[in-house]
Amino acid sequence: MPEEKRPSAALEPPEPMERWFAARGWQPFQFQREVWAAMAAGRSGLLHATTGAGKTYAVWMGALQRGLALPQPSRGASPLQVLWITPMRALAADTVRALAAPLPELAPDWTLGQRSGDTPAAERARQDRRFPSVLVTTPESLSLMLTRDGAAAELGAVHTVIVDEWHELMGNKRGVQVQLALARLARWNPSLAVWGLSATLGNLDEAMRVLVGERPATLVQGRIDKTLVIDTLLPENPGRFSWAGHLGAQMQRPVVEEIERSSTTLVFTNTRSQAEIWYQLLIQERPEWAGLVALHHGSLDKEVREWVELGLKEGRLKAVVATSSLDLGVDFLPVERVLQIGSPKGIARLLQRAGRSGHAPGRPSRVTIVPTNTLELVEAAAARHAAQAGRIERRPTPEKPLDVLVQHLVTVALGGGFEPESLYAEVCGTHAFRALTREEFQWALDFVEKGGASLAVYPEYHRVVLVDGLYRVPDRGIAKRHRLQVGTIVGDASMQVKYLSGGTIGSIEESFIARLRPGDCFVFAGRVLEFVRTQDMAAYVKKATKNKGIVPSWAGGRMPLSTELADAVVELLAGASADDPSAAAAPELQAAHPMLATQARLSRLPTPQTLLVERYRSREGEHLYLYPFAGRYVHLGLASLFAWRLARHAPNTFSLSVNDHGFELLSAEPADLSSLHDGQLFSAGHLLDDVLASLNSSELAQRRFREIARVSGLVFSGYPGAPKSMRQLQASSGLFYEVFRKYDASNLLLTQAQAEVLSQELDIGRLSATLQRLAQRRLEYVELKAPSPFALPLMVERFREKLSNEKLADRLERIVRDAERCADRAGS
Template sequence: MTELPVSLKRWFSKRGWTLHPHQRAMLDRTGEAALLLIAPTGGGKTLAGFLPTLAELGAAPGPGLHTLYVSPLKALAADIKRNLRTPIDEAGLAIRVEDRTGDTPSSRKKRQRADPPHILLTTPESLALLTSYEDAPRMFAGLQRVIVDEIHALAESKRGDQLMLALARLQGMCPGLRRVGLSATVEDPQAIARLLARHPDPCDILLADPGPDPDISMLVTDEAPPWSGGGAKYAIPAVLEQVRRHRTTLIFHNTRAQAEIFFHNLWLANDDGLPIGIHHGSLDRQQREKVEAAMVAGQLRAIVCTGSLDLGIDWGDVDLVIQVGAPKNVKRLVQRIGRANHRYNAPSKAILVPANRFEVVECVAALEAARAHQLDGDPRGPGPRDVLCQHILIAACSGPFETDALYAEMTSAGAYANLSRDQFDACLEFCATGGYALRAYDQWQRLQQLPDGRWQLRDPRAAQRIRQNIGTIQDTDTLKVRWRGRGGAPLGEIEEGFAASLTKGDTFLIGGQIVRYEGLREMTVEVTRDPGRKPKIATFMGTKFSTSTQLSHRILRMFRQDNWPDLPPHTAQWLALQRKVSRLPEPGRLLVETFPRDGRQQLVAYGFAGRNAQQTLGLLLTKRMEEMGLAPMGFVSTDYATLIWGLDAVTDPAPLFDIAALEAGVDQWLAGNAVMKRTFRASATIAGLIERNIGGQRKTGRQATMSSDILYDTLLKYDPDHLLMQITREEAMRGLVDFARIREMAERVGDRIDHVVLDRVTPLAAPLFLEAGRVPVNGLADERLLEEEVTRLLNDSGLAQIEVKPRWRVPY
C-alpha cells in the first residue's frame, strides 16, 4: 500500500477523519494503468483520485507536472483547486496546484508551459490546446497520472471523444501514464471503462459502498397540475413552503427559459423576502460567481438553476433538491439528487414537481427506476469523424507527423478502436486539401507531405488560427445583454434570433429581472429596468432533453396495471377514463387514434420515442400522407405522441409506418432541409472547414451561417459524397432528428398497430391540443381549401361555370 505523508496523516487525524474503504483501495491500487472509481456523491471520490498523487509527491516532490486533472466544468476545476489547497497547505506539503481554463490569464498560461505545476487542473478544450504546441513533449515529460472527473458527463458528448484522443496523444509522450476515472452515476461501467482505458488494455472498476438510498418523493399539492406546459406555476406555494423548512434548496429545471419563468413567479410569491438566487449558463459570469459565493457562505435559502449546478461542486449546506418538470433521464435525476446532503453515508433528500398531468406519470416512473437503481443511457456508437479531423489538425500544429503512428494513436482511443484505415485516410485527405470539390481553393490547402512521407502544415502561421478554433462545444449564437449607459453592467446573453425579433419597448426576462429592450449597440443588447409589464421570455440556448428510451418503456409497462395506487387520484382517474373510452398504449404495440375535431380529421400516434424523434415522425408522416392525397394540415409533438390534423380521415395507418418508406422519406427530407444546414455548420466548424474565430475576433452568427450555407449548397451540388456531407447526415440522424428512436419504435412494434376510430377527442390526446410549437404543412390541403373557397364565391356570384385551376405549388 502506498503510504500518505506523515504530515497529511496528522492533518486527517486532527480533523477526526479516517479514510473510507474505497479511498484506501485507491492507494492500494495506485500502480494500475487504468482504474474507474464509482462512488456516491459526497463519498470523497475526488480526494480518492488525488490521494496517490499526494502520497507520491509528498514522498518526492520533484520538478515538473506529475498529475493532470480534467473536469467538464471550469467552475469545478476552480472548486477542486480550493479544496486541494487546504490539506496541502495545512499539512505543509511542497506541492504546487494550479488551474488552466479559458478564464486563466495568458501570462500565467505562458508560464505554465515553461514551468508547469505539480498538479494542473484543466478542461478537455484546454488540454487539447496544450497538446498542439511544439513544446508539449517537454511540458508533459514527467506526467504520471491523469484524473478524469465526472467521466459520465464527458462520455455522452464530443468533448469526451476529444479528451480521449488528447489522452492517446499524451500516452505517446508518456508511455507509463496511469489513467483514473471518477463518477457517481454510471449506467454501464464496462462501457465507461473501455472508453477510459488505452485500447485494447483492460481497465479495472472499483465500486464503492453506494450508501443509503435517497429520500425521494413527488410533491403533493392541493391543486392538480395543468394539462400542458412546463412552468409548474401551480406548485409555487408548495415549493416555497419546502424552502422555508430547509436550510438551502436547489430547484433544478430542464431549460434556462423555464428556470427564468419559475424564478420570476417564485420571487413574486416570496412574501417573506427569503434570499433566493438564480444560476444558469446564459447569465453573466460575474453574476454566476456572486451566486456561487453566496451559496458557499450559506446566504441563500434557494437557488433556481439548470444543469450548470449538476456536477460535483460542493455548494454549501444544501439539504433539499427539487426537480421541477419530469427529469427525462433517471441518471440525470440521480446526479441532481446527490447535490443534497453532500456527505458520505448521508441520504440525499429530493422532491419531484411534475409540470403537467402527463409528467405525473413520468415522475412516478422515474422515482421507481431511481429506487430500483436502474439508470438509463443509450450507447453512443463510434467516435464522430469531425472530432477526428480536428485532432489531425491539432497534431499538425505540434510538428510533422507520420500517418501510421497517428493512426495507431487514434485507434488506441476506445471510441475510435474500430476506425478503418480508409476512414482515417479520408479524414487526412480532407484536412490536407478540403476534399475534391474544394481542393482548388488555397484556404483549405492546409497540409503538405514531406519527401520522407511525413505530413506538416503548409503554412506554419495556420497553427494560430487552428488553435483559436479548437473545441467541440457549439454554442448557439448569442449577443451580450447590458444595462444601457456607459459602463453598463453585463446581465448575460440571449440568442441572436430572439434579439432579432425584439423592437424597442419589448420586455423579456433575464436573471430573474424584467428588462426593456432599448436597442442594439456594437453587437450588444442594451436594456433598462421595466418591472411593470408582462415580459417575453428569452429563448436561451441549452439542451432540450427527450425522455429516455428506458423511461418510456417503464411508463408503457405502468399502463398495463389494473389500477395505479401510486398515482394521485386525478391522474389515475384520467388514465382509467382513457382505457374506458379508447385504450392505453402498450409495450410492443403502437396505438393510433383517429377522430374528428373542429371540422378537421385528427390522428394521434403514441410512439413514446422522445420529443426529437416524435417531431421527426410528424414530418415524415405528414409527407407520407401528402403523397397519399390525405391533405395533412399540420402536426404537434411531445415526448410520447404526435398529433396530425388534416382534411381527410386515415382509414388504415399501417402503410404510414413502414420503416423502409420512413427511412427513404427522412433521406429526401434531410437533403434540402434547414436541419442539415445547421448540422453541417456545427460539423464543419469542429472539423476546421469553417473558422468562427479569426485574429481574436469571432464571426457573427449571420456571417458563419452565410459562409456555411454557401459551402453546403456547393458540396450538395458538386460533391454530395464529400466527407463532411457524410458526417452531416450521420450527425443529423443521431442528434437533431434522432431517427434511431424511430427505428427502435418500428422494430419494437412491427405490424402490431392498434387503430382505434372514435367520434371525439380522448383523455390522453386532449393535452396535445394545448401544446405549443404547432407545425403547419403547406401542401394539398391549402389547394383544396382555396379551391373550395373560390368555388363558394363563384357560386355566390353566379359564375360557377368558370373552370377553377389549382394554384401551382412547390413539391413537399
C-alpha cells in the first residue's frame, strides 16, 4: 500500500480552518496538516498520536474540508456525509460536543447528531425522517442502519468515515462488523475515505490494512513533545514473601494521601470486583469523602455513570475509582493524577490510562502504579522501561468469523437485498474475509436460506429468500428478531439490581445472583446490599444493616500479562540477578530487593536464557513449579499439556495452579521428570492433538459455541422486557451444538468454535511460540527446602479455591514462618 510524501506547501491548512484555529490561539501541528492534505487528496489512513494531542480535530477538519468541497444542496440541511464510529456509547456525547464547536463558523448548514442504544426514541424517530449531516454512532447502530430498506439512498452520500479508538475494535468481532459495514458503504460510494484514530498500537501497518483494505492510504504518526511520567507508589514493608493482594491493605493509606495531594484523581483498577473493593477502602479511610469519591464501571446504571462523568468534567469529584469504562477518549481536563491499582498487565493499557491526566496538548500526563504484591513492583519498573522504549503490544485480528458473516447476510438482505456474486466480492474485499472461499460463502448463504443440513425442516431458520434475483427477508417476525440482536457483544446474561422501594442501581451477572439466598449481603455500586428476591429477571435488594458482604466476581475479570511486558520483567530480573547497576537503580527493584534476594538464596532468578524449574515436597505431595513468564492463559494450556504428557508415561493425578509468572503441578506421587530434563516435554510435535487431549476440549468448544450461536442468530435472547434467562440460552445453544455434532458434523460454526477455543482461550499461537522458546533455554532445576517467593503465590492461588479467608490466613502464616526460617538459614 503506497504512502505519499508531500511537499511542505501542500501541508498548509485551508484558510477557514486556519482562521478557526487562530481565533482560539492554536497553531496546527505538523501531523494535523499531514492528515488534512491526505484527506483533501481523497486518501484513507490511520492517525496514531498521543492521547490528548489533537487527533479529533485533525480528522474532523479534514472531513469538513472534503464535504465543503462537494456540491452543496440548494437549500436545507445537507444529506448524511460523515459517520464517526466510536466503540463506546459513553464517548458519543463527548465527541458530539467536540465536533459541534467549529460548525457554526465553518459549516452552518450542517447538522450533527448521535445514534446508539442510549439515543431517546424521539430523537431516533427524527433521524428516521432525515439523518443529520454528521452522525456519531457505534458499530452496532451502524449495522442496524444497514438493515433499513432504504439504506443505499440514506447512506450513499457518506464520503468520510472516522473510526475512533480503532485499537479497541480491530482485535475482536466488533472490528469485523465495522469492516463489513465499510465495505457496504464503499459499494454505494466508491470514493469513500476511511480514517482510524489510535494512541496505543504496536502493529500500525497491519492495523491500517485491516481498517482501510486496499484503498490508497497514508499512515500519519503525530509526534509532539508531551511529558509522560510513570512512577510507583512504594510500600513501606514489601516483605520477603508476597502473593496476590498481599499489599492491598498496606497501600490503603498511601493511596488516600496521594489523592489528598491532587485536585482530581482517577483510580484505575483492572476488574469491577477490585473497583468495588477499593471504593470501600477509600471511604473507610475517609468517611467524609462520601459524595466526593465515586465509582464507575460498566455494570452500573447509565444515569449513575453519567452523573460521575459530569462530576469529573466539572471538577466536583475528588476521585473516581474506575475500570476500563473510563479508559477511552472522554475528555476530563480537571483530572490531575492517575493511579493504577496493581500491574497494568500491558504497555498499551498503561499509556491509555496515563493519557486520562493532562488530556490536552502541552499538559504532562502522569500515572502512578500501586502494587498489590511485591512482584508487581518488578512489573511496574518493567512497564516504565518498556513504555519508554516504545514496546507497545500488537493487536491481532479475527480471521473469517463465519458467525459475523451469517449475521451480515441477514442484515444486507433486510437493507435492500443482495445478489450473491457481488456480495461475495464485497465481503472478500475486507481484511477479515480476504481468504474466504466461494464454498465457505455458499455454506453461509445456504445456512441463512435453508438452515443448513440439519435445520431445513424448521421455517424460522429460512431467514432469506431469493426474490427477483435478490435475497431478501420476507418474514416480519424474523426481521424484528434480527434487528433486536444485531451486534457481536455477547456477555453472560445479567439481571437488573433494583431497590424494593424503587430505583435501578445497575446489573449483575445472573450466575452470581443465582448463588444468593434471601438475606445474603453483597457489595455493589459502593454499597452493601441485602438480597431479598428475584422477580421478572430483576434482583430486588434493600440497604443492608451489615457493613460487609460478598464482592461479586464478573466473568472475564482477569487480564493476562502481555508478551511485551512479560519479556521486560524477565530482562529486569536477569539484571537483578547479575547485579546490573542500572537495574538496581530502579526504586521499585530496591523496594523488591528483600524478596528478590530471598528468591536468589532459596532458588534462582529467571533470565531470558534460562527456564527456572523448582521442586518441593510437602504433606500435600510433590510440587513442580515452572516459570515461563508467558501470561496466565498460556500457562493454563502449558500446565494442562505438561500434566497430560507426564501422566501419559506414568499414570498420575495432577492439581494445577497458574498465574502470570508460572504454574504449579501438584501430584500425590512423584512424577517421572526425564522428559523435562531431555527436552521432550517441550516438543511442539503433535501439539494440537496433545492440547486437545489434555483438556476437556468438547466442553470448551460447547461453551464457545454459545457466543457463536447468539451472534449467528441461531439463539434469540428475547424481546425487550422479556429476556431469556442464561439457563434457557445455554440449553438452546447446547441443543444446537449436539444436533450439529451428531447430524451435521461438517457445520462450519462447529469448526469455528474449536478454532476460537485454540486461538483465543488457549492462545495456541503464543503457546506454540512459548514452547519453542522454552526448548532453547537452559534448565535451572532447584530442589526447594521451603516454598520460594515465586512459588508461594501459586500455592495461594490453589488454596483460595478450597479454603475460607480465615483458614487461608492460618495456613499462610505457618508456611511463611517456615519459609522465613529456611531463608534465614540459607543466608547465614
